[in-house]
Amino acid sequence: MRSPKRLQKRDMSPRFWACCTCLRWLAVGVCLCVLVKAFQLQVLEHSVWAERADAQTRTTLDIPVYRGSLMDRSGRLLAVSVGQPSLFADGMHVTDPKGTAEKLASILSEPVQELEGRLRTRKRFIWIRRNLSDAQALECRRARLPGVYLTTEYRRFYPLGDSAGQVLGFTGEDGAGLEGVERAYDGLLRQAVRKVGGFRDGGRHRMWLDTVPPPVAEERYGLKLTLDARIQSLCERHLEEAVREQEASAAEMVVLDARSFEVVAMANWPPFDPNRYASSSPGEWRNRAIADLFEPGSAFKVFLVAAALDAGRVRGNERIFCENGDFRLARHTIHDVHPHGWLTLSEVLKYSSNIGAAKLAMEVGSETYHRYIREFGFGSRTGIDLPGEGAGLVRSWDAWRPVDLASCAFGQSLAVTTLQLTCAVGAIANGGLMGVPRVAGEAVAPDGRTLKRFGGHPWRRVVTRETAERIREMMQAVTEQGGTGTQAVPAGYPVAGKTGTAQVLDPETGTYSNERYTAVFTGFVPADDPRIVMTVVVHDPRKSIYGGVAAAPVFRKVAASALPHLGVLPRRDPPSPTAAVRRAAAPTAPAATSSPPAYASRNASEALLPNLCGRTLKSALKELSALGVTARFQGSGLVVEQDPPAGTVLRDASEVRLVLEDLS
Secondary structure, three states: OHHHHHHHHOOOOOHHHHHHHHHHHHHHHHHEEEHHHHHHHHHHHHHHHHHHHHHHHHEEEEOOEEEOOOEOOOOOEEEEEEEEEEEEEOOOOOOOOOHHHHHOOOOHHHOOOHHHHHHHHOOEEEEEEOOHHHHHHHEEEHHHOOEEEEEEEEEEEEOOOOOOOOHHEOOOOOEEOOOOHHHHHHHOOOOOOEEEEEEEEOOOEOOOOOOOOOOOOOOOOOOOOOOHHHHHHHHHHHHHHHHHOOOOOEEEEEEOOEEEEEEEEEEEEOOHHHHHHOOHHHHHHOOOOHHHOOOOOHHHHHHHHHHHHHOOOOOOOOOEEHHHHEEEEEOOOEOOOOOOOEEHHHHHHHHOOOHHHHHHHHHHHHHHHHHHHHHHHOOOOOOOOOOOOOOOOOOOOOOOOOHHHHHOOOOOOOOEEEHHHHHHHHHHHHOOEEEEOOEEEEEOOOOOEEEOOOOOOOOOOOOOHHHHHHHHHHHHHHHOOOOOOOHHHHOOOOOEEEEEEEEOOOOOOOOOOEEEEEEEEEEEOOEEEEEOEEEEEEEEOOOOOOOHHHHHHHHHHHHHHHHHHHHOOOOOOOOOOOOOOOOOEEEOOOOOOOOOOOOOOOOOEEOOOOOOOOOOHHHHHHHHHHHHEEEEOOOEEEEEEEEOOOEEEEEHEEEEEEEEEEOO
């Protein structure tokens, strides 16, 4: 009997076996196809598919390199970029524009209709609000609105507010520098974004390996300026005091390092806060110290006398008859404030005689005088590394009439900037050599390394050293007893300077106004070893129109605090009012640990209040206690201001007020 299995096998039809054979060959064919396709993908088209895989899993991210910081010469931050949250939307992912707009309106305090209109545009990128507050950003996160996202932008922040605002300038919302240093050095401070490779998953979310931290924004280059934040603050404070006291409309001040022409301070009043530039007008952010023109008045007589001496047209001991106060020239009459007879060149400057200056200009001649005016830099830009500098106004000499030559002698019929005047006086202080002013000191890396030093411009000679020395002596006579600039002298420091008072030209009538004036004081200190050069300009003073009253006290107050801060201590024995300028080398400064005694007056029984600026509170209180004087103080650090000032007779100083500030 046959087994069931054999019987079953024999009963199978040939068609069945044919099907089995076909299935075998079909399986072989499928395997061959898979192998061929695999060979094609893995070998023949490997590079194509590998590139597509990378495109899906790898991504390139733009990592912002935020704007470099600005610092003063000691490293104090003047401008820094700070991360701020900003809100944007993807219109394709906003599911409910009206509801989303209502929620955002309650957070951002913006009109619902305006927000809804923006969200309905279906654009892939829509700015909702830039630079949100932290509280607004937190509320937006909690709201979890579809299609609405937060990102971080870097906003410019100026920690000192309106201090040096016109010099620093500001940046726009896109981070580009628009004014001041920010604009002049935009190429250095604003660097290109850094590209970094990364991974993403199927949901297009960024992924980072445990060993590779996510990249963060970084700073490449910062800029250290020549400005001194402490001296800048002094200038701004005392300028404001002068403007309010004199009921003036505006004021400017420039402080240069006499040895390098670096800008130590450049102040404008009214001030400007770059943190609020969007709500300010161009008139507020304009740097008037380098842009605005004014007639310098009698301060310009310094350059007339320098031209006369350097060109050999007069001798140093020559005397000029000043017509007892009235001098008729063609159809015009030139007046002096006080009548004088015969004056020496030094006395012409000391008493600021317009008649003496007019006669001296005639002796020099139009062509020669014009040449020296241009040599001192008037009528052309100084070359400072800031935008918006004015060139001044000096007409061609061959268009001068005799009265024009005379008016140019005492600083009218021409216009200058505060910076130009400061640089020209700086050439006298520097022995006749003119430099190029600058505000950029060096480019620095984030770790503080110096990458590049700025400057290196060639110096040029304007007048001989001998001429500069003689002018320096004459300028010091201006600040001595009987001169017009006595209020510019801080106790313990000899000053060389010149006052100026100029009428303002009325553009409507074309004549000089009897109600508007410009008060000027310019000079350098110490006179025999110049450390700083300063110019103070007060516009439209109401209480006193004279530069020796409206502008000179600002010079004195700033110098009294700035010089100790720069390491220049007051003289132990102040020079007598009639002493000539010493021509010796720079005096040896006393050790910082030694404390100068109270100044002695001419009457040995009368001690004078010492200069306490630059001293510690303990040292100042100890000395005042020894003198039997009580003291009130505010702040901490070093003494930066005292009232009454140094040199006050002790019996008139029952109490001294000290202002201290941390200068670190």
